[in-house]
Amino acid sequence: MDKIKEIIVVEGKDDTVAINRAVIADTIETNGSAINESVLQQIQHAQDTRGVIVLTDPDFPGQKIRGIITDRVPGCKHAFITKKEGQPKSGRGIGVEHASPAVIRKALKGAQTTNEQAVEEISLQDLFDAGLIGGKGARERREQIGQILKIGFTNGKQLYKRLKMFQITQEKFAEAVTQVKQEEKDA
Template identity: 60%
Template structure:
């Protein structure tokens, strides 16, 4: 399987993981201190072929996503769940540890993050759903992020991602229902 877009990853090991999964070109950020030169490459790739950002499901990975989004709006974003990106011994989390199937699923589900003021799901909806505050909120957000293919986020980030990915109320409540059903079992 070959992919048209250029995949932005953190490093060489991530490039190898992507290339085990499919045929694709990558740009490596070399960590969270993304250089201006790298941002220029990403912008050029975005204009010519499109870009999918695939970073580790951790704080530095989020920092890279944010920097790229600020400098190159309109890129697609793919997320690998932290359980699929965990090293066998459990000590490390990263794209490089994900299976080829997990990488392909993440890339297939890539979304464009849009800056929007339209609030389809309110903060009050998140509180009422038990996604903000409460003993099970973090677990529910984790599962919801996995179902919606938007990655794990804290309460404030979740609200922002729901808006940026333009998740409809129908999609949100359908995914939430799955999460709550899973919780009961």
């Protein structure tokens, strides 16, 4: 079983259990989206000493937690699972706790660091031109792009911000768009 050096930030106890089924790692639990100052200080200390990987649920509260941490603790790595990967067999709920060990390992392996100071390479017009904002199928294409680039599922505005945060180059973006268009053709 792989040992992870960084401390993984998750939402709750069930997420920690799922992480420990997949890898050997320490976690910090935010106890939901009401993340308090004490937890933020723990995350900052963890980032300063060992590094942090944020792995939250692919839903609105998970995005909110990720945003709070990004604003307060720069330089954290981010790992993502898709809604489909976090869905239980019963179909009720969604989250890291329902992801398989293989999915969690894959997400952690693909973790990337954000950088708010990144140079803007991809414009909103590029997103429109690629069919990622507005129009039929844009949501599905954004979901595929998020998986390919390992930046998670987003709405149009969030996609623009994440491409910048994760320093996605024009070249990587174009390759991902080409892959999505090829998959649409093949379908």
